[in-house]
Amino acid sequence: MKYKMSFGESLGQTLIYIALAVLSVTTLYPFINAAALAFNQGYDSLRGGIYLWPRTPTLENFRVMFSNENIGNAAYVSVFRTVVGAALHVLFSAACAFALSYRKLPGRGLITGFLFIPMIFGGGIIPFYILLRDLHLTNSIWVYILPYLFSFYNILILRTYFEGLPEEVKEAAIIDGCGYGRMLVRIIMPLSLPVLATIALYSAVAHWNDWFAGYFYVNNEALQPLQTMLVRFLKENEVTSIFAKLGVSASSTVQTKSYTSESLKMAVLVIVSFPILCVYPFLQKYFIKGALIGAVKS
């Protein structure tokens, strides 16, 4: 709709553009700044003045981080849980949602209700932790995967989608003698790739970003993911703390060569945010779609 705007409206529009531009800069700047600092020599950064690019470029910070075996372990844990966790989450959720998409299934309502109740009522963190301990999950990498296989929200989204698939396809499969399992894998899932991708993405991001489980449920340092390492790293600068520290990470107190604990922190920050930054622009539309499906359909 093109029409001539009054002066006030033109001014308003200009202000809006400026405001949005400024806001966009504030969300992008911290990442660029962190990258600049991570690629800059630590002691040089102390002099200040590093904003958008490094003054004395170096890979030292990253080299130190990667040679630290704790970081190596943490990276492995993070990648493992993200890939395996998201894959299993999607697989089992899709299987369950597919079953639930059959309206004639006996007990369907009951089971749906059964899955819904934990959303409003739960035992709390402490009994959950005790359970994890009793199951000996607290020293296993599966502690990051098994408790997070289930999301009522995701199952609902998948179920709605499966219900919307044309009946003819499913019936044709049955007529051809296809069992439900095979139907799911060979026919339904290939037809549902967008939804599956969206759910997988959400699950993957959640796994990658989770620092809590590793920090509070797992004592074994070798089993903690990258985000947990970063938290311990950040908290390290707390001078006194009522919350007892989980253990001292030796590498951050060493201050020789050109790196400082600050520059190392920046390097870890970059390492941890890098995968999402890479993946995000390409998959943005999937994330948005997921949010909208959830909101509109429910």
Next chain:
Amino acid sequence: MHIDKAHGIPVYHPKAGKWKEIKRYGALYVLMLPILIAVIVFAYIPMYGVVLAFKDYSFARGILGSPWAQPFDRYFATFFHHPYFWPIIRNTVCISLLKIFTGFVASVALALMLNEVTRQKFKKFAQTALYLPHFMSWVIVAGFVGRFLSLDYGLLNQLKVALFGGETVHWLGEPAYFWPIVVLTNIWKEVGWGSILYLAAIAGIDQEQYESAYMDGAGRWRQMWHITVPGMAPMMGIVLALSMGTIMSAGFDQIYLLQSNQTYDVSMIIDTYIMEVGLRGGQFGYATAVGLFQSVIGLIFVLGFNRLARQKFGISIW
């Protein structure tokens, strides 16, 4: 269906049919098995652990074997009489409300602003930039915030000294600044993502309304006020109603990562308190009791708010 011998009439027996149906769908039940097992183990079994709120937990005896606390509501009494009880409640509720309302206003405003942008490329760019912080964990954001507010090389202090002179301020160490910091960083992180729902709502508004308004001589501002905002009203209502249910949890990640010893009076919320006494302090029974208190109050809020929303505005979550 079988023939009733006494009367010679066909009788419909639903039970015989049901078993057949269940067998026919057998494979489907198998497909649901992994999730069902996971739910039973990780969601329903811990539910039983709620009894810990009334027991004197002994590690050796486990949950079942531990004796009941004397008196059984001992933990609740302790909590209610704890000197930190009111500060904790106050902090939790205030921080929650502040975050909910500022976030709400900011997201709505952002949606309105984005709606006014006609250059698609700029709009896409702005949206990409603004959605980004939502996908970063609070760990990363806290890292940025810590640096931004840092005493020695933080940007904020540099700006402050350059513009206003004076000393550098230890922002994260001052109780007075804690709530503003929490609110502002929350907006920074979530305003973009939060605007998605409102943009969707705006997209659903009938375009003809704008045209007829323009015919009647209304400019963009009036159109926004009289068409766009009312068009978003249902979405705003639902989002607010849903948010109210979360009043009792003010956002553990953010608070835990941004707090410091100096700010405990204003930064301790129920969740961080449970963490401290429970997982750190090992007082399982007491921490479970506090958690139970939190859940019950939260549930009351959700139910209460839903009823209110239904009566006053005709919208409901279920």
